[in-house]
Amino acid sequence: MNSYLAYFTSFLLIMMGIYAVIFKRNLIKIxxxxxxxxxxxxxxxxxxxYRKNGIAPIYTMAPSGHKMVLxxxxxxxxxSIVIGLATTALMLTLTVLLYKHYKTLDxxxxxxxxx
Amino acid sequence: MKSDMSTVVRTITDFIFGFIxxxxxxxxxxxxxxxxxxxxxxxxxxxxxxxxxxxFTHDFNRxxxxxxxxxxxxxxxxxxxxxxxxxxxxxxxxxxxxxxxxLFGMTIRPGINPGYxxxxxxxxxxxxxxxxxxxxxxxxxxxxxYRGEKKDRExxxxx
Amino acid sequence: xxxxxxxxxxxxxxxxMFYAITTLHPMGSPLHSEMxxxxxxxxxxxxxxxxxxxxxxxxxxxxxxxxEATVLFIAVISVVSLFRGVKKDEE
Numbered sequence: 001m002n003s004y005l006a007y008f009t010s011f012l013l014i015m016m017g018i019y020a021v022i023f024k025r026n027l028i029k030i031x032x033x034x035x036x037x038x039x040x041x042x043x044x045x046x047x048x049x050y051r052k053n054g055i056a057p058i059y060t061m062a063p064s065g066h067k068m069v070l071x072x073x074x075x076x077x078x079x080s081i082v083i084g085l086a087t088t089a090l091m092l093t094l095t096v097l098l099y100k101h102y103k104t105l106d107x108x109x110x111x112x113x114x115x
Numbered sequence: 116m117k118s119d120m121s122t123v124v125r126t127i128t129d130f131i132f133g134f135i136x137x138x139x140x141x142x143x144x145x146x147x148x149x150x151x152x153x154x155x156x157x158x159x160x161x162x163x164x165x166x167x168x169x170x171f172t173h174d175f176n177r178x179x180x181x182x183x184x185x186x187x188x189x190x191x192x193x194x195x196x197x198x199x200x201x202x203x204x205x206x207x208x209x210x211x212x213x214x215x216x217x218l219f220g221m222t223i224r225p226g227i228n229p230g231y232x233x234x235x236x237x238x239x240x241x242x243x244x245x246x247x248x249x250x251x252x253x254x255x256x257x258x259x260x261y262r263g264e265k266k267d268r269e270x271x272x273x274x
Numbered sequence: 275x276x277x278x279x280x281x282x283x284x285x286x287x288x289x290x291m292f293y294a295i296t297t298l299h300p301m302g303s304p305l306h307s308e309m310x311x312x313x314x315x316x317x318x319x320x321x322x323x324x325x326x327x328x329x330x331x332x333x334x335x336x337x338x339x340x341x342e343a344t345v346l347f348i349a350v351i352s353v354v355s356l357f358r359g360v361k362k363d364e365e
Contacts, residue, residue, distance in 0.1 A: 003300040011291050018287070022280050049310075052302035057326040059318060060148050060230040068326070070310040075330040078154060079342045086349035089256050093353050096263060147323040152331065181354070192347055199336065208336035213322045225318045234322040238332045245343060252350045263357045 006047035013040030027095045027105045031088065038084035042077050049073035120170050128170040135163035143246035146239065148230035153242040157249025164254035168261055184255040191248030198237055198244065212236040 013036055020033025049070030055062055057071040095105075102110050142149075143156030202209025213236030214222045221233040299305055313334065314326055321329040331339055 003302060004295055004298070006301055007295045007298060011295060015284070015288065015291075018284065022284070023277075047301060049304060050301055051304070056150065057314060058150060059227055059324040059326075062227050064227055068314050070304060070307060071313060071326045071330055072310055074327050075335060076338075078152075078327075078331060079338055082154060082342050083345055085253075086345055089260075089349055090352055092260060093356050096260065097356065146328050147325050150325065150327070152325075152328050185350075185354070188347070188350065192343055195343060196340070199340065208333070208340075210321060210333050213320065220322070223318060223322060223324075228324070230324050234324075236322055236333070238321065238323055238328060241332050241336075241339075242328070245339070248343060249346065252346055255350055256353050259353055259357050 006050075007044065010040045010044040010047065013037070013043065025106055025108065027098065027107060030107070031091050031095065034091065035084070035088055038080075038087075042080055042084075045073050045077045045080065124170050128166055132163060132167055135166070136160060139163060139246075139250070143242055144239065145230075145232075146242035146246075147235040148232070153245030154249055156242075157246040158253065160246070160250035161253030161257070164250070165257045168254075168258055181255055181258065184251045184258070188248050188251040188255065191244050191246075191251065195241060195244040195248070198241055202237075210236040210238070212240075 017033045017035075017037030017040060020036065021030055024030060024033065049072065051067050051069050053066060054069040055066045057068040057074075098110060099105055102112070104110070139156050139160035141156075142151040142159060143153060146152035146156070199208050202211040212218055212220050214220055215236075219233060219235050219237070219239055221231060223231060223234055313330060317323065317326045317329045321333050323329045
């Protein structure tokens with residue numbers, strides 16, 4: 001079980017994010033839950049490309065005699081982080097506009113379309 | 116609510132704002148030698164600007180900084196696309212400056228070496244364009260989220 | 275009632291994720307790494323940078339970076355346009 005520890009950590013982060021999205025009654029806490037889920041997925045992506053006793057894939061003053069870890073998942077994680085940031089910015093903007101209109105942050109009281 | 120930030124915050128921001136900007140520009144420019152690059156350095160510069168917006172709330176009554184930030188962000192993205200189109204005689208996104216002897220085109224021996232700045236082809240130029248765009252875009256988002264709430268509070272108090 | 279449904283759903287998700295993690299390859303020795311070995315060996319000769327990750331992001335897979343810059347630009351445009359009606363509602 002020692003070799004699966006990073007995967008279990010990212011799974012724990014994703015479960016905490018799902019718990020925050022389902023069970024919390026404040027719009028800001030739901031946005032924080034979505035951001036936690038994105039962090040868990042990025043950690044899982046980077047942990048996939050690990051080599052045992054590997055060093056960072058950079059040639060500037062690197063210690064000699066070691067293999068390098070895979071650089072492709074790190075490049076994909078960069079794109080994923082930026083997209084997560086764009087999503088969070090839009091969610092926060094919608095939260096500010098909702099608060100300005102309904103004067104409350106409780107998602108069970110914002111039911112304007114149902115009437 | 117006329118609460119400005121305290122004197123400690125304003126003095127420290129005066130002192131440390133320049134260091135944050137220089138550190139972010141260092142990360143952007145040395146993107147092809149050390150870990151970092153355009154996106155990471157742009158995020159550091161944007162967090163420096165966010166500190167500046169939050170610390171000086173009442174002295175910041177310039178007319179419309181969002182036009183200036185929007186123009187710089189568009190310039191960064193346009194330069195990035197132009198650099199992608201310059202190598203169109205072979206493919207899109209062709210690295211036409213690598214190993215060529217002109218602006219960023221020194222050839223290096225493969226292996227472990229202390230980094231040489233003159234290498235990399237079109238990658239440092241793309242780093243600078245993307246860093247410019249990300250820094251201005253993120254500080255524009257922070258400014259808009261901050262100003263939209265402040266104006267609402269001022270208007271609801273003057274009534 | 276809604277709490278009970280949510281708890282059952284989360285228990286099912288936890289059981290499935292536990293089972294899925296144990297079927298993964300153990301960490302430390304990836305299965306297929308031919309593409310990354312080519313990148314590590316040839317990034318200094320072809321592109322000329324010391325940083326292999328930056329050469330992948332901006333040279334070997336530059337088209338994804340173009341899409342990512344566009345997504346960031348569209349997010350900024352959306353925030354600007356959503357906050358444009360604020361001033362007119364107050365007056």
